[in-house]
Amino acid sequence: MSKRPYVLASAAMSLDGFLDDTSQERLLLSSPEDFARVDQVRAGVDAILVGANTIRTDNPRLLSRSGPSPVKVTLTTSGKLDPAAKFFTTGDVAKLVYAASPAVPELSASLGDAATVVDAGDPLDVHRVLADLAERGIGRLMVEGGSAVHTLFLTEDVVDELHLVVAPFFVGQREAPRFVGAGRFPQGRLMLVETRQLGDVVLLRYLAGRDHRRLREAVELAERCPPSATFRVGAVITDASDNVLATGFSGETDPHDHAEEVALAKLGRDPRLAEATIYSSLEPCSERASRPVTCTQHILDAGIPRVVFAWREPDVFVHAQGAELLRAAGREVVEIPELAPLVRQANRHLPGVD
Numbered sequence: 497m498s499k500r501p502y503v504l505a506s507a508a509m510s511l512d513g514f515l516d517d518t519s520q521e522r523l524l525l526s527s528p529e530d531f532a533r534v535d536q537v538r539a540g541v542d543a544i545l546v547g548a549n550t551i552r553t554d555n556p557r558l559l560s561r562s563g564p565s566p567v568k569v570t571l572t573t574s575g576k577l578d579p580a581a582k583f584f585t586t587g588d589v590a591k592l593v594y595a596a597s598p599a600v601p602e603l604s605a606s607l608g609d610a611a612t613v614v615d616a617g618d619p620l621d622v623h624r625v626l627a628d629l630a631e632r633g634i635g636r637l638m639v640e641g642g643s644a645v646h647t648l649f650l651t652e653d654v655v656d657e658l659h660l661v662v663a664p665f666f667v668g669q670r671e672a673p674r675f676v677g678a679g680r681f682p683q684g685r686l687m688l689v690e691t692r693q694l695g696d697v698v699l700l701r702y703l704a705g706r707d708h709r710r711l712r713e714a715v716e717l718a719e720r721c722p723p724s725a726t727f728r729v730g731a732v733i734t735d736a737s738d739n740v741l742a743t744g745f746s747g748e749t750d751p752h753d754h755a756e757e758v759a760l761a762k763l764g765r766d767p768r769l770a771e772a773t774i775y776s777s778l779e780p781c782s783e784r785a786s787r788p789v790t791c792t793q794h795i796l797d798a799g800i801p802r803v804v805f806a807w808r809e810p811d812v813f814v815h816a817q818g819a820e821l822l823r824a825a826g827r828e829v830v831e832i833p834e835l836a837p838l839v840r841q842a843n844r845h846l847p848g849v850d
């Protein structure tokens with residue numbers, strides 16, 4: 497899996513699932529309170545992306561009043577973008593246009609200094625776009641739509657978090673853009689992590705994506721741990737294409753076993769580990785009494801480049817530093833704290849954990 501930003505998709509829709517109506521005016525679905533929230537979310541990301549058709553129909557500025565404005569990003573196949581659009585003329589921030597290869601020469605000439613035009617392949621490849629954004633230092637990307645872009649990102653399974661706002665009215669126009677069109681979406685239920693009323697609209701916040709799905713599997717694996725006086729942890733190792741290579745849980749073959757070391761021991765020196773991800777319900781240990789080699793060291797020795805975990809190890813036995821040590825060694829470390837309550841629940845037998 498090539499490195500990509502954390503992707504947060506954000507949309508406001510009517511009760512009947514529309515992002516807009518068919519009139520020329522932009523339809524306001526959010527309440528004032530929700531527009532203020534969206535503004536803050538924008539301030540917390542490195543870049544914000546909309547499709548070229550949203551630029552043509554809404555002429556958005558895509559700035560934030562709450563903090564630093566993010567880099568602006570758009571996608572186009574046709575290359576039909578007006579350099580006078582507010583996307584290009586407002587905000588002292590970088591503007592990136594990912595264009596399908598045939599459109600690049602003409603678009604580069606017409607936009608000039610207004611934006612950087614990047615060749616995104618033919619047809620435009622969203623994974624290539626995301627890899628390029630990561631190389632440019634974009635760690636968090638907000639995708640604001642419209643319909644075609646949300647459909648693209650969701651069906652390509654590159655959305656980590658979804659903010660969906662439901663406004664209390666109907667649009668009822670067949671030709672209006674829906675939140676998403678038809679497509680092959682990832683199977684399974686997303687995890688609802690928050691509902692919030694903001695004026696008369698409701699925000700639904702979901703976790704999505706393969707990291708979240710695999711980490712949840714690791715969390716569920718911990719249920720198989722035999723009774724123990726130490727941490728109950730589950731681990732899953734996947735290859736670059738998200739195939740499961742091995743799993744493990746604490747105490748699987750011996751009471752001293754840690755989940756990550758069990759999973760790693762099943763693989764030995766496997767070349768697929770060079771592009772693998774290890775999912776662990778708990779931060780990998782950085783100090784242990786039971787055996788000489790920590791799970792952090794096992795992961796470093798195995799050459800695994802990505803680690804995803806839910807719960808920071810609390811100071812029950814030692815002061816844990818697994819995440820810091822892995823990051824200092826250049827490994828990508830992703831924390832998904834929304835799943836931590838489930839891990840705490842599986843470890844309520846430990847002193848100080850409720």
Ligand SMILES: NC(=O)C1=CN([C@@H]2O[C@H](COP(=O)(O)OP(=O)(O)OC[C@H]3O[C@@H](n4cnc5c(N)ncnc54)[C@H](OP(=O)(O)O)[C@@H]3O)[C@@H](O)[C@H]2O)C=CC1
Pocket residue numbers: 506507508509514515516517522523525546547548549550551553554571572573574575576620640641642643644645646648673
């Ligand atoms: N309520 C809300 O939260 C929001 C509502 N909206 C609304 O959404 C509507 C626009 O949505 P929509 O018409 O679907 O357009 P989009 O904004 O999703 O833009 C789609 C465009 O993206 C470009 N593109 C390039 N590659 C791809 C690909 N592989 N898949 C899809 N698009 C690609 C194409 O540009 P090109 O045509 O140049 O080739 C395509 O036409 C507007 O009415 C707007 O008001 C928009 C954002 C948020």
Ligand SMILES: Nc1c(N[C@@H]2O[C@H](COP(=O)(O)O)[C@@H](O)[C@H]2O)[nH]c(=O)[nH]c1=O
Pocket residue numbers: 507508522523524525526534546550554555556557558559640641
């Ligand atoms: N209408 C609508 C949204 N529309 C999004 O906001 C963009 C306008 O941005 P700006 O010009 O910076 O204010 C617009 O193009 C579209 O991407 N967003 C929401 O959260 N709620 C809404 O009701």
